[in-house]
Amino acid sequence: MATLNRFPLFGLWNRVAAGKCGYEEDETRCIGHGVAVLYAIRAQGGGRKPKKAKSGQSIPVGESTAAMATEDVRFGGDDLPCEHDEDGRVTRCLVGCQSPKDAAQTPASYDAGVEAKIPPEILGPLADAMEQLLSTYKPAELQGSLIYAIYDDWKIACKAGRRVDLDKLVLWLQDRTETRRSAD
Amino acid sequence: MRPSVPKMLPAGPDDFLVQAKYDGWNTVVFEGHVWTRRGNDITSWCHDWGFDLAPQSPVNGELLAEADGEPGERTDIPGIRTGRCLPRVVAFDLMLEGPPIEERLASLLELTCGRMEPAPTTDPEQTDATWKDINLLYEEARARGHEGLLLKRKRSPYHTSRETSIVTADWLKLRVPAQLSTETSP
Numbered sequence: 001m002a003t004l005n006r007f008p009l010f011g012l013w014n015r016v017a018a019g020k021c022g023y024e025e026d027e028t029r030c031i032g033h034g035v036a037v038l039y040a041i042r043a044q045g046g047g048r049k050p051k052k053a054k055s056g057q058s059i060p061v062g063e064s065t066a067a068m069a070t071e072d073v074r075f076g077g078d079d080l081p082c083e084h085d086e087d088g089r090v091t092r093c094l095v096g097c098q099s100p101k102d103a104a105q106t107p108a109s110y111d112a113g114v115e116a117k118i119p120p121e122i123l124g125p126l127a128d129a130m131e132q133l134l135s136t137y138k139p140a141e142l143q144g145s146l147i148y149a150i151y152d153d154w155k156i157a158c159k160a161g162r163r164v165d166l167d168k169l170v171l172w173l174q175d176r177t178e179t180r181r182s183a184d
Numbered sequence: 185m186r187p188s189v190p191k192m193l194p195a196g197p198d199d200f201l202v203q204a205k206y207d208g209w210n211t212v213v214f215e216g217h218v219w220t221r222r223g224n225d226i227t228s229w230c231h232d233w234g235f236d237l238a239p240q241s242p243v244n245g246e247l248l249a250e251a252d253g254e255p256g257e258r259t260d261i262p263g264i265r266t267g268r269c270l271p272r273v274v275a276f277d278l279m280l281e282g283p284p285i286e287e288r289l290a291s292l293l294e295l296t297c298g299r300m301e302p303a304p305t306t307d308p309e310q311t312d313a314t315w316k317d318i319n320l321l322y323e324e325a326r327a328r329g330h331e332g333l334l335l336k337r338k339r340s341p342y343h344t345s346r347e348t349s350i351v352t353a354d355w356l357k358l359r360v361p362a363q364l365s366t367e368t369s370p
Contacts, residue, residue, distance in 0.1 A: 022262035069222040071209065074258060088229035088265045139268070140251070143260065 002119060003163040006155060011036035011114035012123075016130040017147045018075065021139050027090040029110035031073070034080045034093030036114060037105055041096050070094055077145035122166050129173035136180040150176075197313050200335040201285060202306045202321055205357065206246040206274050207331035208259040213273065213300070214242035230264050230271055234299030243295060245275035250299065257329040276303040276334070277342060284339040308338060322358055332359040 015032025023031060072079040073090060081094045083104075093105040103109065115123060133150070134142065154176075158168040210221035216238045217227045227237070249260035250270040263269035275296050278288040286308045296302050306313065306321075318333070325333055340354035 022260075022266055022268055024262075027262070069224055071220055071222060071224060073261065074207075084224070086228060088226060088261060139263070140256075140260075143258065 001160065002122060002166045003160045004118065004166055005163050007036055007040060008114045008117035009126075009164055009169070010039060010151060011110065012118065012127060013130055013151055014076065014147065015110065015114070016127060017134055017142055019131075020134045020137070021075070021142050024089060026107045029107040029114075030082070030090050030093045030105050031075055031080065033105035033110040033114055034082070034095045035076060035078065037093075037095045038078060038080065074143070076142075076147040119166070122170070125170050126166065126173075129170045129177070133173045133177045133180070136177060136184075197315055197318050197335070198311050199338055200356070201289075201308060201338060202318060203276055203303045203334045203336065204274075204325055204328075205331045205334045205359070206248055206255065206303070207257060207329075208246040208248040208274075209261075210244070211247045211273065212242050212244055212279065213237060213239060213275075214279075218247070229261070231267065233271055235273060235297060236295070236300070239295040241291065241295070242279040243273075243275045243292065243300070244277045244279050245273040245300065245303070248272045248274060255301070271299060273300040274303045275300055276305075279344065280342055281344060282341060284341060285336050286339065288342060318358075322360075326360045330360065332357060334358075 011032045013032075014035040015028045018028035018031040019025070070081040070083055073082045073093075074080075081097075082090045083092050083094065085091050091106075094102070095105060096102070097104055118126065137146070154169055154172050155164065157172050158165050160168075211226070212219045212221075213235070217225055218230075218233065218237065219225055227233075247259050247264075248255045248271070249258070249263055250256060250272045255272040255274050256269075260269050264271045275292055277285070278292050278295075280288055280291075283291075289302070289305060289308070292302050318335075322333055325331075335356040335358065337354040343354065
């Protein structure tokens with residue numbers, strides 16, 4: 001029985017959900033890692049919210065914004081401090097960062113901190129099963145805390161001690177997808 | 185050292201205008217640009233804002249995503265960016281130092297058009313409102329999924345100061361409590 005702790009699974013889950021909400025590939029990796037870090041910090045701090053990143057000096061309206069300040073991205077019912085490029089794409093999340101120099105959540109940090117922890121033979125089927133289930137919801141439905149509520153369901157249904165049974169998780173996701181499709 | 189003396193709320197809320205408080209991005213529209221509260225220029229994030237980007241005075245409002253032809257409960261930045269949904273701005277004030285709020289809101293009504301509309305606000309002439317009325321508005325805001333209510337003191341000027349004590353004397357935010365999760369560990 002292959003098992004894994006919840007952090008990388010939660011990161012992958014949020015990455016897939018962000019894609020369903022319309023974020024582009026690199027954005028989804030920033031957000032996936034950012035949400036996972038947020039909940040890890042809360043777990044360590046007894047449920048307290050982490051301090052927001054300092055956004056640097058405020059830039060007066062009307063001046064050039066060469067150095068972008070963070071804007072909060074609402075995802076899964078949480079506000080993630082994020083930096084954006086000039087077209088509005090999320091370039092990195094700064095969850096738990098106390099200064100702009102602290103390690104932020106980027107596509108590279110997602111690859112190293114989330115996907116690299118998931119056994120390669122299960123990553124594809126797992127991501128696909130998550131995608132299939134989340135495709136049964138409208139993007140607007142995924143803007144709130146529903147993402148977390150579904151996660152909570154599979155976390156409990158597939159738990160193996162403090163870890164998650166990966167085979168059971170894939171089956172659970174497929175089963176829930178079928179149930180939702182047949183209900184339509 | 186002097187003992188602290190608490191201030192009483194007035195017996196009735198007649199000193200305040202009440203506005204719906206949406207849960208979007210606080211933005212400023214002026215001189216052909218849309219700015220965020222933190223000074224980021226997001227004009228290029230959307231190809232079809234659907235309202236005048238150069239109003240006579242800076243308009244302060246909440247950027248939301250359109251849902252069923254109405255301003256939605258919150259914003260959807262990737263949706264607006266990719267054209268999946270339309271932007272809506274619910275304008276709640278003009279950033280003009282000097283005129284009282286009643287004058288600013290009257291001017292705001294003339295400036296809003298297209299997908300920018302004024303925030304629902306109680307009638308400045310009303311003088312018989314009670315805190316029970318405010319409570320009803322608060323419950324409506326909660327039912328609609330709004331962030332809460334904003335109480336603005338009548339005849340108050342617009343404050344550009346970051347001095348919290350000055351601003352909070354004239355603007356009071358009644359925030360709908362966020363739903364608490366019993367489980368926080370991933």
